Amino acid sequence: MSFTAAKQLNSGLLGASSLQKLRINFCLYKKELLQALIPSLTSPALCPIFELNLAANAMNDEDAGELLSKIVILHGESRDETYWKYGLRDELPPYEAVVGIKKLDLSFNKLGKKTLFGIGTALKTDRYLLSLNLRSNLITTE
Secondary structure, eight states, X not given: XXXXXXXXHHHHHTTOTTOOEEEOXXXXXXXXXXXXXXXXXXXXXXXXXXXXXXXXXXXXXXXXXXXXXXXXXXXXHHHHHHHHHHHTTTOOOOGGGSOSOSEEEOOSSBOOHHHHHHHHHHHTTOOOOOEEEOOSSSOOOO
């Protein structure tokens, strides 16, 4: 995928209010490509994706670790804010108002300790992510 294509995809995603699953595989080999998608991937109100699959993109700690953590953090914060707003009126938000990633697949990349630490830190306060796939990365038991 070229940088221009990634920017165009980002523009389309920002208006895709009914899109629930996004799978981008074998495309994001460079940091700039993932950065081009960050505006849509970190705006759950504008791009309400429930399932994000970024498997097999050769992403590594240096290029993608911080950006992937940012995605998880911002989706959690967005949902917290939605619950807070409705809670002010002592109401629960409708299902469709609580948008954000619930399933994240980062398998078959080159992610290591740095990314794992960043996502782990984000998960300490995230109550919404239901599935995280980190299979076949550079994560060890050390």
